[in-house]
Amino acid sequence: MRISPARGFTLIELLVVIGIIGILASTVTASIAPAREKARDAKRMQDLNQIRNAIELYYENNGSYPQFRAYTDATNCGFNWCSLETALDPYITDLPRDPVGGTTYVYYYDANSGDSFQSYGLMMRPESPLNAWRASSDGGFYTVFYEIGSQPLYCMRKYDDTGTPDPEIQARWWPTTPSSASVCFGGD
Secondary structure (H helix, E strand, O other): OOOOOOOOOOHHHHHHHHHHHHHHHHHHHHHHHHOOOOOOOHHHHHHHHHHHHHHHHHHHHHOOOOOEEEOOOOOOOOEEEHHHHOOOOOOOOOOOOOOOOOOOOOOOEEEHHHHHHHHEEEEEEOOHHHHHHHHHOOOOOOOEEEOOOOOHHHHHHHHHHOOOOOHHHHOOOOOOOOOOOOOOOOOO
């Protein structure tokens, strides 16, 4: 019995196999990206709920909400975020930071001096376009951000009794950038 030598793959066969693997890999990668965005948004919403719980406990003990504005950014402390963390220390060990970090996806907190710090707002920008409906149907005015807390309703009553979104009023809401106007312009 004679054994014939092993036959290898030709260059064209190898290129076809590599091409098929590449197409499959790019398809899988493309389908994973939206799932990752949605997962990070779910984490952000969970973070806001944890912060809200700590803020409500703070209110129960102090009769008002923490009296400043704070937001995260690319640094660990952002603007007053570490101060808010210190104020809430008995109720939450560490305030969450955005899963991505940076300056696009940040957490905002604000309490309103216009009502003696009896209302507050928390906000984050959803990353996934699939979560845009949450931002536009959360009861807040700013349709790009997901908002929770009592402040969005306070500001809406204060600036727009008709319930109809007004672009001029909307511009006075949450800051579009961390350094711009305060959450509830004129009462903050």
